[in-house]
Amino acid sequence: MDLNTITAVSHPQTRSELPVWTPGDAWLAGGTWLFSEPQVHLTRLIDLTDLKWPALAITESHLSIAATCTISQLDALTCPADWLAAPLISRCCRAFIASFKIWKTATVGGNLCMSLPAGPMISLTAALDGVCTIWKAGGGEQRIPVVEFVTGNQRNRLSPGDLLRQIDIPIAALKRRSAFRQISLAPVGRSAALLIGSLDGDGALKLTVTASTVRPIPLPFPKPPDASALRTTIAEAITDDLYHTDIHGKPLWRKHMTLRLAEEIRAELLGTTPP
Secondary structure (H helix, E strand, C coil), rough: CCCCCCCCCECCCCCHHHCCCCEEEEEECCCCHHHHHHCCCCCCCEEEEHHHHCCCEEEECCEECCCCEECCCCCCCCCCCCCCHHHHHHHHHCHHHHHHCHHHCCCCHHHHHHHHCCCHHHHHHHHHEEEEEEEEECCCCCEEHHHHEEEEEECCCCCCCCCEEEEEEEEECCCCCCEEEEEEECCCCCCEEEEEEECCCCCCCEEEEECCCCCCCEEEEECCCCCCHHHHHHHHCCCCCHHHCEEEEEEHHHHHHHHHHHHHHHHHHHCCCCC
């Protein structure tokens, strides 16, 4: 869609060249949502393409994902054999309602900044202990865990002019055994519940609930819970007001599926049979 209120497009190549943020500005990365509907309040786009951030970087301690990394670039990552959680990357990429054309344009950072409950990059990075690096509008940086970055349906911790730079995932999280469950009302519909569980070498289990809730809900268990303890913890941690509602699923059904999928994950990771 043409954005006919735009009067200027800025192309900074370094952070020092980023223009002073003013009302009517918007960051442009993939632009798959930005150009999908009228944006009559916007007058200038700040194109992040020329910053040329490396899409992906692997260090001894982290996998760093640039906010401008596309879904196709992330999906194409060749992971070391000991990254037992690596299949989550592909499964979350395929949780998008998107064609291959969108994959080549849509960005990981854009998905986080949209902060939709069904955002699969939120699910992936939250479950793997991802930490956001934010360039603050007034200078400096701020690091926020993904589970704290998204605060609600299309709400997050960004202030006007703040820019999400990257998401860092600890290598230790990528080495945990994991289990994935997702459900939609339609065969290729938006996720109504997307849960990811992981188990570390010490037997600690972490369950991350997304899509069924308005924000990511992490549920850590220092010791593997039984089915009853799991249900009780979910009921106490996820109150009814935290379940999302829209045409893709009502809260009561999302709650039911959250409990069901959580038990499936627990059973898979602990090698038991769900009731």
